[in-house]
Amino acid sequence: MSRASPIQASLNGGELSPRLHGRVDQRIYGNGVEEMIGYLPVLQGPAIAAPGTRFVELAKGASRLIPFEYNITQSYVIEASDLTFRFFTNDARIETAPDVAYEIATPWPYADLSELAYEQSADILYLCHAAHPPQKLSRTGASTFALAALDLTYGPFEDQNIVETATMTADGITGSVTITASSAQFEAGDVDGLIRIETEDLNGIAAWEPGLEVSTGEYRTWNGRVFQCIDTAGTGRTGTVAPVHPSGTEWDGSGAGKDINDKGPYGVQWTYIHDRYGIVKITGFTNATTVTATVVRRLPWLTGGTSTWRWSFGAFSSRRGWPHYVTIWNERLTFAKNATVYASVVGDYENFAEINSTGEQTADQAIRVSVPNPNIIRWLAADRELLIGTARAEHVLKAQSTAAALGPKNVRIDTQSTYGSAIVRPILTDGRLLFVQKARRKIEQIDFAVERDRNEATDLTRFAEHIGKDRIVELAFAQEPDRHLWAVDGAGSLLACLYEPSDQALGWARRPLGSGLIANSICRCTDPQGELDQIWISASYGDHHFILRMDPIWQSGNDQADAFFVDAGLSYAGAPVSVVGGLSHLVGAEVDILVDGASHPRRIVSEAGTVTLDAPASKVHVGLPYIGRIKTLRFEAGGDDGTSQGKIKRINRVTLRVSETLGIKIQVQGGEDVVLENRLDLVPMDQGPPLFSGDFIFEAIGDYDRDAQIVIDRVAPLPSTILSIMPTITVGER
Known part of the structure; x- marks a missing residue:
């Protein structure tokens, strides 16, 4: 028998693939865990309890969320549901009257929104x-x-027709026109589409020349444009400045002076008429050879009643x-x-x-x-x-x-x-693109490789290929206060990835919502102060649909009474009350409760949408409980003759280093649960125990086995930050 005291000093490798459970030789093994559910890996190394979600409003129906950020302090979230948009800003829904949502009609049914x-x-x-x-x-x-x-x-258009016998004719050049094709070209689906019609040539109009005698009303062409003389200023002779203007009226000379032959003065006024092509928008389908249309860019003069094979349909x-x-x-x-x-x-x-x-x-x-x-x-x-x-x-x-x-x-x-x-909207951040691979199981990172002068892709799920087993359907990325890539999977659960490529920090975790909640969509927007990124969630709950907003990640020094670790939850702050209402969206559900910073026994929400407390409280948070669990990998402790892997072993003692933590239980090798309660003699019984920071040490009572794993479960709606895990292990010879 040998004795060892390994340390897992970091957990930011997150949940690792079962394929890596034997790779004790890899650096990521020392930072990873077998399960990380309801916790988030962070850059500095710890695993922090994932924050709860606040109930914002009932959605009109199943919905997708779309961000709209006018500026950093004016951010909106759009609730896109069946044929309707609703809007949220400043953490609340925009309303036309109390409890009456402002909404606009849209053309998109829910089935199209994804x-x-x-x-x-x-x-x-x-x-x-x-x-x-x-x-x-x-x-x-x-x-x-x-x-x-x-x-x-003005487009875009498909390739121009090249069959010279396939012509089109317009019966006018402005306003409403009828377009007639020489062969079957049109279908009913062309309505609201465009056609670009170009004249075959401008040979029927004489070219502009300097010093040319012209009369008012005459047409001339220059550089593919057609102009009409509207004023000769008494000279009747063109100037030396060719007309090139694409609209309006210009002079081609000053209207003063004579040349050496005593001819002049020069200069007439030209108004722009048209150029080589015009555009129509189809308004009605008559048959395969005839449509009606509205001219949106004047047709060339020579196309009015004249056929041309130079035409293109709108794309x-x-x-x-x-x-x-x-x-x-x-x-x-x-x-x-x-x-x-x-x-x-x-x-x-x-x-x-x-x-x-x-x-x-x-x-x-x-x-x-x-x-x-x-x-x-x-x-x-x-x-x-x-x-x-x-x-x-x-x-x-x-x-x-x-x-x-x-x-x-x-x-x-x-x-x-x-x-x-x-078909998932990608994320572009810091010059790197994150996209979901075609099978929806992997997320790839595209980055520019200088040495190869091209973009290269890296699999962000390479250490946790199992994380996408239910298929990834949407992404969102939050940079503040911590950098996490969020995803929704096809089972309605949230996934989170610590993403710090500059520090080579990459770790995955799962964040299923509370019982009965199924996530459908997520998006990121900036908080009203313009400081932190918020994750908004559209979720279904039975026959109802919720709009939720995730609370910020717990920060050291926060007030314990503000801890919010429930889902679809609400908060009360004010004079002490013993009945908390407003929970009609959770009628019949068993809920977690935090009162003035202390965990309260669970309650069932009444038909009236209320819960009754054991004693009055002035700050209360109520919502659905959600799982929080960390399960370690098999510790590599070493033995007298090499590795400890595969050998009989027993964990005798555990030192758990935590920060601002309460309401967790630890189980070692299937033994009895040990609960971190931190009820000190100096704490009055009418107050909640304070959060604990430091080393929580206990003697383990577990069975000998070949795995020697530790499970940490969050059992109360309170903060939990696991800094490191230090077991003392006795290893057998075989």
Whole structure:
């Protein structure tokens, strides 16, 4: 027999995969545990009891949460439910009257919300889904919003028709027109879509020349634009400055002076009429060869009643599909539809014109490019380059040549990795992108590898591949007060990952909600003070749906009476009371209670939504209990002839170093529970025992076994911070 006293000085490796339970040779083994449920690993090493969640409001129905941050102190959470948006700010719901929610109608049924993409720019949130036209949500006041269809009048468009016998004719050039095709081109799903119609040429109009005698009303063309003379100023002769203006009226000369031949003065006034192309929006379907439309950009003069084969359908419509993802990148509103990326004109988010008025493509014009080996794009992320995730691979969109500006003629897409992505909005933080792999079991990190001049992916679940067994459905990232990546899984549980890549800190934990609560959606927003990140949760509870807000992680020095470690809970603060109400959302549930910093026996919430206390209290927290458990791995203690793994052993004593902890029990090798109560003789019986910091030492009474594991359970709604675990172990020879 030998005796050893190992120490687990850190628990921030979190819950490790069963595949690592034999890897005592790995550094992560010394920092990890077999189970971490309802605790969070933090950078400094401890495991801290995960905070509770506060009940904010009943939701209208099953919902997804969407953040809207106007600025750091004006943050909103959108409750997106079936065909409806509701809004929360300053930790409360926006209402038009007491208990009457402010809401707006939307086109999205609940079934579509999981794939609703969004991107914010100042006070506008752009939203899109493959089954609906894109929309924009505008913040019109501190507590008012407006939703409207996005009016993309200048594109984008599909490739131009190349069949010269397939022509279209418009019976007018402005206003309402009828478009007639020479062959079947139209379907009912084209309504609300666009058509770009270009004149075949401008040969029917004479070109502008300097020194040319003209009359009022004459037309001339220059550089692909058509102008009409509206004033000769008595000269009747053109000047030397060619008309190039894309709108309005300009002079082509000063109207003064003569040349050496005594001709002049020069200069007439030209008004812009049209250029090479116009755009119509289809308003009605007649048959396969005829539609009605409204002109949104004047059609070329020569197309009115004249057929042309130079036409293009808009890329977005019910027939051709709507964009299903959106982001903002390099001052371009950027959509994805199927395998194609559409980026707007620089600085003009709703303008997708790929050519200018003279038919040229300049660097600031809209971009249209497709991914290689086309698979449907599942997400876009704006970084230095545009990151693109598909079901098959991850790509970047960037300039073909760094010597010129990115634009429609200088763009390429490179494949970076072939993991494949799920339809889950990724997280971009500190230049690293976190995305869910296509099977929804892993989360990958994309980071730029300087030595290879490309982005590379790293599996964040490599030490805990089991954590995603129920499939990951949504992500949120909180940076303050601690950096944790949060996820919702398909079973309705929360997952949390300590994510500090600069310190190589990575550790997973599970955070199931209290009994009966099923998480459906999460999002992050900034608290009203603009200091901390908040995690908001949409959860179902039987036939009801709750909006919850997670409390901040416990900080050293907090008031014990403010400890909030219950789910879907409420707080009371005021004159001492013996009955606490307002709990109608938890009728019939058994709840945990904290009164003035002390744990109170559990109660069943009455039909009236109340609980009765044993004695009056002035600060009370009531809510559903949730599990908190840490189970260690098998300690590697060493033996007389090598490892202690696989040998009979017994833990004789445990020293548990904690900080501000109360309400936990410890079980060693299946023995009797030891409870940390900290009831000191000096503490009056009408007060709760204070939180304990220091070494909690007890003699273990457990059975000999080959595992020698310790289980710590949180048994009261109180703080708990486990700093280190120090057992004394007797190891047998075999």
